[in-house]
Amino acid sequence: MTASRVLVLNSGSSSVKYQLLDMADSSRLAVGLVERIGEETSRLTHEPLTGPGAAGGKRVTEGPIADHAAALRAVSAELAADGLGLDSPELAAVGHRVVHGGTKFTHPTLIDDAVLAEIRALIPLAPLHNPANVTGIEVARELRPDLPQVAVFDTAFHSTMPEHVARYAIDAATADKYSIRRYGFHGTSHAYVARATARLLGKAEEDVNVIVLHLGNGASASAVHGGVCVETSMGLTPLEGLVMGTRSGDLDPAVVFHLARVGGMSIDEIDSLLNKKSGLLGLCGDNDMREVQRRAEEGDASARLALASYIHRLKKYIGAYSAVLGRVDAVAFTAGVGENSSQIREMALAGLAELGLALDLEANSVRSPEPRLVSAEYARVAVAVVPTDEELEIASQTYALVTG
Numbered sequence: 001m002t003a004s005r006v007l008v009l010n011s012g013s014s015s016v017k018y019q020l021l022d023m024a025d026s027s028r029l030a031v032g033l034v035e036r037i038g039e040e041t042s043r044l045t046h047e048p049l050t051g052p053g054a055a056g057g058k059r060v061t062e063g064p065i066a067d068h069a070a071a072l073r074a075v076s077a078e079l080a081a082d083g084l085g086l087d088s089p090e091l092a093a094v095g096h097r098v099v100h101g102g103t104k105f106t107h108p109t110l111i112d113d114a115v116l117a118e119i120r121a122l123i124p125l126a127p128l129h130n131p132a133n134v135t136g137i138e139v140a141r142e143l144r145p146d147l148p149q150v151a152v153f154d155t156a157f158h159s160t161m162p163e164h165v166a167r168y169a170i171d172a173a174t175a176d177k178y179s180i181r182r183y184g185f186h187g188t189s190h191a192y193v194a195r196a197t198a199r200l201l202g203k204a205e206e207d208v209n210v211i212v213l214h215l216g217n218g219a220s221a222s223a224v225h226g227g228v229c230v231e232t233s234m235g236l237t238p239l240e241g242l243v244m245g246t247r248s249g250d251l252d253p254a255v256v257f258h259l260a261r262v263g264g265m266s267i268d269e270i271d272s273l274l275n276k277k278s279g280l281l282g283l284c285g286d287n288d289m290r291e292v293q294r295r296a297e298e299g300d301a302s303a304r305l306a307l308a309s310y311i312h313r314l315k316k317y318i319g320a321y322s323a324v325l326g327r328v329d330a331v332a333f334t335a336g337v338g339e340n341s342s343q344i345r346e347m348a349l350a351g352l353a354e355l356g357l358a359l360d361l362e363a364n365s366v367r368s369p370e371p372r373l374v375s376a377e378y379a380r381v382a383v384a385v386v387p388t389d390e391e392l393e394i395a396s397q398t399y400a401l402v403t404g
């Protein structure tokens, strides 16, 4: 029997999301989530999608789960109850989502002690994310020391950005000393969506230029030239670029000096303001796009402003990336907002006929879990809606690496 299963782990600071996939047919065997790790009210939601357990649907267990080690043990027990345990000989590898790979990691990487030390060394670049990723890896290695563990980095797909794109125009020695450059994030999603878009157009990835708009709670755009990322909107951290649920995206860096000097705010307070209390939330008090749209519809002025600001930024990036790519074959929308909101797609592309962009309004209004084209027949540039699947992409990259 060939081991063809991959367990994908996405460890956050207080949560672990997981999926068990069978790469023989890319099917999902089980999915789940541990939330509020370290609190009294932790919760494990496990859903077997195959075998005898599947008929029972989701199983929810509530009660304290002290740390990531306990969380993974609990996940392991749930999987084992469905005959899908970590000790199964059919498990080929564990694929870990790792947020920051710095300049060091540009490809999925088999984890050993040295690699783990390097990921740990990158914590200053991603203090909110990499520590949890490291813990997830440590715990999974303890549970199955013999099993290949692979790190798949959110930054990797963007490592092909040319130097003049990745560099900030600041003193080069200072930038080098502190590893300051644009890294980009959501790379696994951008890679998956760019490839799926080429497939949708019936073309080879090398022959297609795509602008990918990943619009979730976090949001980023990328310009992908023949399958290679040449520009993306997030930078040193996920703060740069589009207006997001709670992040400001682009702003004059002098805003930070002003808040410190005139507002007397500490660096941590400004960090929290820009990452957690800005974007849609800062502009109108809601970060859920559905709520913003509902309020805007009712005529709420601040929700309308937030929506207009969100759309304006999106248009600027579509225009900029059209210029960067020269020829654009497709614009692809993905993630929670991009996949589900026909209104956001319509607003973002309104008035862009000169760039070759026009929607088929009827096709755009259809909701579907399938990748699809929603552009007008006459439009020069295709518009695609492509549900992203980061777990499948992580599993595919992991499996490809361990099976050589």
Ligand code: ADP
Binding pocket: 215, 216, 217, 218, 245, 287, 288, 289, 290, 291, 335, 336, 337, 340, 341
């Ligand atoms: P995350 O970045 O947390 O992975 P998601 O990709 O799940 O985010 O996207 C979350 C966002 O998607 C939320 O802001 C939510 O409001 C938005 N969203 C989900 N469904 C819709 C919809 N039908 N219309 C507009 N926005 C939606």
